[in-house]
Amino acid sequence: MDTTTSCQAGHLPHTVTWGLLGAWALHDLEELVMIPGWSRRARPRLKRALPWVPSRVWDTLDVSPGHSSTAIGLMGLVVAAAAADGARTNGRSGFYQTTLIGFGLHSLTHVAQSVVTRGYTPGVVTAPLVVAPFSLWAWRRLRRSGVPLAQGGGSSAVLAFPATLAAVHGLAHVLTKARN
Numbered sequence: 001m002d003t004t005t006s007c008q009a010g011h012l013p014h015t016v017t018w019g020l021l022g023a024w025a026l027h028d029l030e031e032l033v034m035i036p037g038w039s040r041r042a043r044p045r046l047k048r049a050l051p052w053v054p055s056r057v058w059d060t061l062d063v064s065p066g067h068s069s070t071a072i073g074l075m076g077l078v079v080a081a082a083a084a085d086g087a088r089t090n091g092r093s094g095f096y097q098t099t100l101i102g103f104g105l106h107s108l109t110h111v112a113q114s115v116v117t118r119g120y121t122p123g124v125v126t127a128p129l130v131v132a133p134f135s136l137w138a139w140r141r142l143r144r145s146g147v148p149l150a151q152g153g154g155s156s157a158v159l160a161f162p163a164t165l166a167a168v169h170g171l172a173h174v175l176t177k178a179r180n
Contacts, residue, residue: 018088020100024079027126028072034122036065042119049118051068063169063175071172078164079103091142094150102161104135106171 039046039061047058063071079099086096110127114120150156 012091014087016138017084019093019134021080021083023130026130030126031122032069032072033070036124046117053054067172067176070175071168074168074171091147097150098156098160100135100138103131107131
């Protein structure tokens with residue numbers, strides 16, 4: 001039986017858990033390629049579109065290629081750990097489920113950023129083409145396999161995603177400053 005197209009009660013295909021890492025890698029490949037230099041090139045347009053945003057905010061968005069790749073790598077470690085925990089627990093891990101929810105919600109932030117800034121933002125192409133569809137598909141597979149929603153999964157993701165993003169960028173800042 002092809003486990004990527006059918007789910008038996010209690011059995012979860014590894015494509016649901018490890019697929020999170022694969023979908024993340026496709027999405028973050030777009031970011032890895034597009035982030036360096038994007039904010040510098042987009043800054044004049046963004047300042048016109050969002051004149052109320054202080055200059056120091058724009059300064060924080062202009063990260064070096066080293067910072068960007070370090071942050072993406074660190075986030076990859078988080079996502080890989082979540083996917084591994086999901087595979088180990090047959091999708092029941094709160095860490096995996098929270099990461100999956102955060103990944104899916106993350107697609108909305110990319111689309112919203114592009115709407116607000118009236119243009120391309122790194123990640124907006126793969127957000128609706130990879131991130132959102134994978135997340136929805138994975139949740140359907142979890143439900144069909146009878147996997148219960150982890151306690152506080154949705155609210156945890158709303159809090160965990162920005163905290164994880166801040167931690168990853170903070171650590172990337174420290175690591176890239178140490179190399180310079």
